Amino acid sequence: MIGFELSGVTKTYGETTVLDHIDLSIEPGEFLVLLGRSGCGKSTLLELMAGLRTTSTGTIHLGQERITGPHQKIGVVFQDSSLYPWRTxxxxxxxxLEMAGTPKAKRRELARAQLDLVGLPEVAQQYPHQLSGGMRQRVGIARALALQPEVLLMDEPFxxxxxxxxxxxxxxLLHLWSTERRTIVFVTHDVTEALLLADRIVLLAPGPGHIxxxxxxxxxxxxEPDALRTVHAEIHEHLGVPQTVKGIG
Ligand SMILES: Nc1ncnc2c1ncn2[C@@H]1O[C@H](COP(=O)(O)OP(=O)(O)O)[C@@H](O)[C@H]1O
Ligand SMILES: [Mg+2]
Incomplete structure (x- = not known):
């Protein structure tokens, strides 16, 4: 298991600062949720961690290695599973695996094992359009896991x-995580989802993005979401969003 270390991470586009001096240690095996309203920089931060974008200043380390580009130890899952429609x-x-040069027989074997793991052993020969949205997300997770990454970065995957x-x-996902204990960084704007999943919730606020x-x-x-009412209310207060009142009408 391996963790992340973000140190003074800043991202600017032209004149605009999107993320301002983010310091964050993510422990090996931790399930960390990045929570925030839309536009506060969650995806940008995740893409920086994935090596899909570069920091303007500051550094990101995975274990001892500095992240400067895509890395085999990092698996990424996006909201839209972005499967290729012409491929089974x-x-x-x-x-x-293909891009990594893994031989065909080995690829087949690993793909099958990952599809088993996400509960889809029977759809290997189908095409993405034949699957439901939930199944496609599972395939996206299987694809991210196929390279046996040490960490999984997930951007509003559900x-x-x-x-x-x-x-x-x-x-x-919790079951998968509890059996393999990969480090997971999970982005969402849904407070309940954050509370159900996280070891730790990091609230990202806009203007410019900061913790x-x-x-x-x-x-x-x-x-049980009900058991987490107090912290739920506290998070909503930080988000500046009035909580929906349940049980009225
Ligand atoms: N390539 C880009 N060029 C300029 N601005 C960008 C770019 N990507 C994202 N932004 C801006 O950065 C801010 C944060 O975006 P994003 O990381 O997608 O937020 P979130 O995922 O929290 O909704 C937004 O204001 C967005 O317009
Ligand atoms: Mg986003």
Whole structure:
């Protein structure tokens, strides 16, 4: 297991500072959630960690290695699983392995194992359009896992699926994490999702993006949202969003 160290990470586009001096240590095996309203810089921060963008100043280390570009130890999952429609599910999962030069038989074997792991052993020969949104996200996770990364970076991965599917995907992700204990950095704007998943919630606030608060969530999983009401209210207060009142009308 391996962790991240962000030190003075700043990102500017022209005159605009999007992220301002982010210092953050992510422990090996930690499930860290980056929470914040849309536009506050969550995706930018995750892409910097993934080596898909470069910092303007500051450094990012994964273990002892400085991140300056995409790295085999880092798997990334986006909101839109961005599978290639002309490739079968198995060949989508094999994509990274193919680029890494893994021989065909080995690729097949690894892809099958990852599809088993995400609960989709039967769809290997289907095409993405034949799958539901939730299944496509699972394939996206299998593809990220195929290269056996040490860490998984996930950008609102369940943002586009229906509520029940989302609950199932959250449960399955927690199960996957509890068996393998990879470090996970998970981006969301959903407070409940953050509370159900995280060891630690880091709240990113805009203007320019900075860490406004953090919460350590120590309740055992699976968690009941009701048991986390107090911290839920506190986070909403920081976000400046009025909480929906339940049970009225
Ligand atoms: N390539 C870019 N050039 C200029 N501005 C950008 C670029 N990418 C993102 N931004 C700006 O950075 C801010 C943060 O964006 P983003 O990281 O996508 O936020 P979030 O994921 O929290 O919604 C936004 O104001 C966005 O317009
Ligand atoms: Mg985003």
């Amino acid at each position: 599910v198995a060949r989508n999962v094999e994509l990274g 943002g586009a699926v229906d509520h029940l599917t989302r609950l199932q995907l959250q449960r399955d 406004a608060a953090t919460w350590r969530i120590s309740q055992e999983r699976p968690r």
